[in-house]
Amino acid sequence: MNIAWGESWLWLGGSLLPAILWANLAWFFRKPRFDPIDEFVNRLASWPFSPWLLQVLRLLYYLGVPFAALLWGHDAVVERVLGLKRFDLSISDGNAASANIAANWLEWAHDVGWAAALSFGVCALLTLGWWVYRRALNAIGEGSAVAGASSSGWVLLREAAYHEVHWAFYRNAPILAVGAYWGTWIGLGLAVLEAALNPAWRNDLSDPQRAPGLLMRGALGVASTLLYLQTQNLWLALITHWGVSWGLTSLARMLPLPPAGETDQTAV
Numbered sequence: 001m002n003i004a005w006g007e008s009w010l011w012l013g014g015s016l017l018p019a020i021l022w023a024n025l026a027w028f029f030r031k032p033r034f035d036p037i038d039e040f041v042n043r044l045a046s047w048p049f050s051p052w053l054l055q056v057l058r059l060l061y062y063l064g065v066p067f068a069a070l071l072w073g074h075d076a077v078v079e080r081v082l083g084l085k086r087f088d089l090s091i092s093d094g095n096a097a098s099a100n101i102a103a104n105w106l107e108w109a110h111d112v113g114w115a116a117a118l119s120f121g122v123c124a125l126l127t128l129g130w131w132v133y134r135r136a137l138n139a140i141g142e143g144s145a146v147a148g149a150s151s152s153g154w155v156l157l158r159e160a161a162y163h164e165v166h167w168a169f170y171r172n173a174p175i176l177a178v179g180a181y182w183g184t185w186i187g188l189g190l191a192v193l194e195a196a197l198n199p200a201w202r203n204d205l206s207d208p209q210r211a212p213g214l215l216m217r218g219a220l221g222v223a224s225t226l227l228y229l230q231t232q233n234l235w236l237a238l239i240t241h242w243g244v245s246w247g248l249t250s251l252a253r254m255l256p257l258p259p260a261g262e263t264d265q266t267a268v
Contacts, residue, residue: 007076008173011069015169016194019061023198062162066169081175082168083234085111111231115240122223122244126216130251133212148213149252153242156249160241163217167191167224168234181229188225192218216248 069077088104151159171187178186195201195218204210223244224237231237 007073008069008176011065011073011076012170012173012190015061015065015166016190019194020197023200027199058162062166066165069169069172077169077172078176080232081172083228083232083237085231085233085235087235108233111233111236114230115227115233115236118223118227119240119244122219122240123247126219126244126248127251129215129219130212130248146209146212146252149249151249153246156245157242160238160245163220164224164234164238164241167221168228168237171225171228180232184225184228188221191221212252216245220244 066077066082070079070082085108086104087108088101167187170190171184173183174186174190175183177183201214204214220241224241227233227237227240
């Protein structure tokens with residue numbers, strides 16, 4: 001147990017520390033620094049395959065690292081703690097097997113109920129927040145298209161999978177150390193720390209185009225934490241995240257921010 005506990009923190013540190021380092025280096029090189037390095041960065045940014053390379057790196061980081069820890073980490077990541085709950089569809093004879101299947105179905109029904117209730121609550125709060133945000137920008141005559149409002153359902157599903165697995169991975173080591181309740185909140189705190197130490201994230205919070213997406217993701221992080229405390233079900237957390245983000249993105253497309261300097265009558 002001590003070996004697994006230590007390895008779980010090593011895997012967590014291997015995700016958290018490189019992410020912070022990479023974010024700060026990327027921010028550092030956004031502005032001109034040294035001619036040879038600037039030339040290399042510009043060439044890489046203009047390379048036709050750079051968007052694909054970025055997505056491969058994101059896939060390896062968000063999904064590859066947690067599942068590498070699950071497969072090769074010597075119990076550093078526990079399947080149950082990660083939230084990989086089984087859905088038993090087998091048909092077995094015997095009273096004991098039937099009782100286990102019935103219990104699994106009841107457990108999933110309980111989880112679906114919590115997921116539906118939480119989805120409704122989060123959607124209602126974020127919809128209200130969007131309406132207030134639009135009114136505030138309308139009052140001061142500012143507005144612009146929200147970043148990510150044109151994202152497809154597949155892109156939103158990808159981002160939901162990345163972030164839910166990432167948050168679940170960050171919960172794993174704290175839960176093994178201090179238990180489910182406090183470990184879950186500590187995991188959320190580590191994700192917040194990772195974001196807060198990202199200069200680009202802090203800068204985007206002051207950008208009217210990007211702030212709504214960041215605030216929505218923060219609310220979904222809290223919702224994911226609450227849902228985990230009730231269900232320990234990563235699959236439903238992913239579906240909830242996807243559904244809420246898709247619904248709010250559709251709302252942002254239907255009710256866009258008014259162009260800068262214009263009054264939006266629908267927001268009054």
